[in-house]
Amino acid sequence: MNICIIPARGGSKRIPKKNIKLFCGKPLIAYSIETALKSKLFDKVVVSTDDEEIAEVSKLYKAEVLERPKELSGDFVGTGEVIKHVLSCYKGYEFSCSIYATAPFLQVEYLKKGYEELKNSDAKRSFGVTSFEYPIWRSFRITKDNRCEMFWRENFPKRSQDLEEAYHDAGQFYWDKIGQKLNDLPFGKESIPIIIPRYLVQDIDTLEDFKRAEVMYKVLREQKVIS
Numbered sequence: 001m002n003i004c005i006i007p008a009r010g011g012s013k014r015i016p017k018k019n020i021k022l023f024c025g026k027p028l029i030a031y032s033i034e035t036a037l038k039s040k041l042f043d044k045v046v047v048s049t050d051d052e053e054i055a056e057v058s059k060l061y062k063a064e065v066l067e068r069p070k071e072l073s074g075d076f077v078g079t080g081e082v083i084k085h086v087l088s089c090y091k092g093y094e095f096s097c098s099i100y101a102t103a104p105f106l107q108v109e110y111l112k113k114g115y116e117e118l119k120n121s122d123a124k125r126s127f128g129v130t131s132f133e134y135p136i137w138r139s140f141r142i143t144k145d146n147r148c149e150m151f152w153r154e155n156f157p158k159r160s161q162d163l164e165e166a167y168h169d170a171g172q173f174y175w176d177k178i179g180q181k182l183n184d185l186p187f188g189k190e191s192i193p194i195i196i197p198r199y200l201v202q203d204i205d206t207l208e209d210f211k212r213a214e215v216m217y218k219v220l221r222e223q224k225v226i227s
Helices: 028-039 052-060 079-089 108-119 207-222
Strands: 002-007 044-049 064-067 095-099 125-131 140-142 148-150 167-177 191-195
Touching: 002 028, 002 079, 028 044, 028 052, 028 095, 028 108, 044 052, 044 079, 052 064, 079 095, 095 108, 108 125, 108 167, 108 191
Parallel strands: 002 044, 002 095, 044 064, 125 191
Antiparallel strands: 095 167, 125 167, 140 148
16 A cells, blocks of 8 residues: 655745645646646555645645644754654555655656556665756865865866766655665665656746746646646
């Protein structure tokens, strides 16, 4: 049995009411709920929230809502603690998948791939990743004197195509085998990376991000890349 958990705290500072802000005509959280339901992977889709408006919208889109305790509603509470609370209220599941409420580009095929690969392995987690668009090995810092300083000077003369490709968390979904605690870092040897194309990944942390994501989504929808 599988459970989907969508953490959705109220009180977003940079984008007020971000989780339910209209995105291409629908509340942002609706995309995550609809993708989870459309996948038919889950026996239950639960939104964990401390916000009445988010709860109402989530119910409208057919998710079950679990009220989040006040002690888990602060700015510095990690997602892990929220997931642990939900699982303490819903027993008997073998796999959990946490999906961010701000993942409108998430596609069912990657969600399914994450489940299948984790289920058929000895790994403990699978999650969406994407590649950096530019080789991180040639990156540099700006010093206090407003000068440049490379992190890896030896890579300056190397061609971009000769440098190893690097990946980062896509910020979309995280499958876990319930009851199997990671002994390594989440981005370590016990986790399976599910590679997602860069054009299907966009952080939504600021209003600029939000506007960019809407433009991207509209283009991809017009081209029938996403449904």
